[in-house]
Each structure stands twice: as C-alpha cells, then as structure tokens.
Amino acid sequence: MALVTGAAGGIGGAAADALEAAGHDVVRTDLPVDVADEEAMAGLVAETEAERGPIEVLVNCAGHIVETPIERISDEEWNRMLHVHLGGTWHTCRAVGPRMGARGRGAIVNVSSELALCGAELHAHYCAAKGAIVGLTRALALELAPRGVRVNSVAPGATDTALLTDTWRTPGYLESLPVRRLSTPAEIGATVAFLASDAASYVTGQVVSPNSGAVV
Secondary structure, eight states: OEEESSOSSHHHHHHHHHHHHTTOOEEEOOOTTGGGOHHHHHHHHHHHHHHHOOOOEEEEOOOOOOOOOGGGOOHHHHHHHHIIIIIHHHHHHHHHHHHHHHHTOEEEEEEOOTHHHHOOTTOHHHHHHHHHHHHHHHHHHHHHGGGTEEEEEEOOOSBOSTTOOGGGTSHHHHHHSTTOSOBOHHHHHHHHHHHHSGGGTTOOSOEEOOOTTSOO
C-alpha cells in the first residue's frame, strides 16, 4: 500500500495516479497544514496501517509556495514554510520509516524542488525548506538502507500545475529551457513511481531532478 501526502491534485495527484497504475493500493491525503502536526501525522499513519495494511511506499508531496522579497518574509511565514515542507516530510518519515525498517522493506520518495539545487529570487524560505528535504533524504537513506528501506528525492523543475506562478510561465523563461516547455504532472509522477518500484531497488539517497534542462 502507498501513502501520498498532498495528493488532491498537481504533482501529488499525478504521483498517486502513477502508483495506482503500477498496481498499488493508494491512500491519498490532502493536508497542506496538518502535515506540520506531529501527532496528527503519527495518528494518520497508525490508522492507515490498521485499516489498510502496511505502508510499503511513502510519497511526501504536501506543500505550498509563496513569492516574497527577503525583507518582507516574516518569522511566521518563514516558520510555516519550513513546518509544512520540512516538518511535514520529517513527521511522516519518522512515523513510517521505522515501521518499514521493522518489516525489512519500503520506499520513501520526498518531493523537493529544482530550486533546492539552484536557488531563486523571492523564494529564500521555499529554497531553504526544499534544500533541507534533500539533506534529510540523504541522511535517512544512509540510516535506513541496512533495514531494507530506500529513500530518494524528486526535485521537479517548473511543472504545469495550479500552484505554478506566472514567474515561470513567461515566454522568456520557457525559451531559456533546453526543451522549451514546462514539465507535466504526469511526467513527475512517473519519476516518483519509478523510484518507488522494484526496478529502482539499487537506487537510494539520490536526488532526481526532471526539470526540462533548467539545471544540468
């Protein structure tokens, strides 16, 4: 069974669709704020496994994005960005990872961003949160590999979803991309599904960034 956070639509929804197409029973959550609640996420994991069986695949995709100049990022906005992205990823990994390890099998895919790799103006807090997810992914991959659990990250480039702002839709930006177009949610979902599959049984601790060639 697979648990996907942030699966109401966009990349999370596409990842859930791809996992279902691969034969997984998928539990979809849409918790843009609640993922930051440790007790809520621990309860969700326990309830899901009690009702649906062991979680064999975890995909962390819940998040949000705000474009704000550095001088206008309040502590509240900074903390919310980190709590939702990094905190949400940490809470589910902490709840699910040991359970997977006890069973000797599992795959975790944490959705980061190409902006964790290259940075962007007006996105200091977003880049910090997504970059921290990359570090967390690598640390957990090393810790959980001896227990049979793989942990990887997908760092998508600009993807055609409702969350994507006009900054990334201008003709100038699209012309700067080697493949001259945005990624689609289905393409990112397919990458997630591959990393969660047995075909990627040799892959752990990696950051895969399908980004239309924006970062090479």
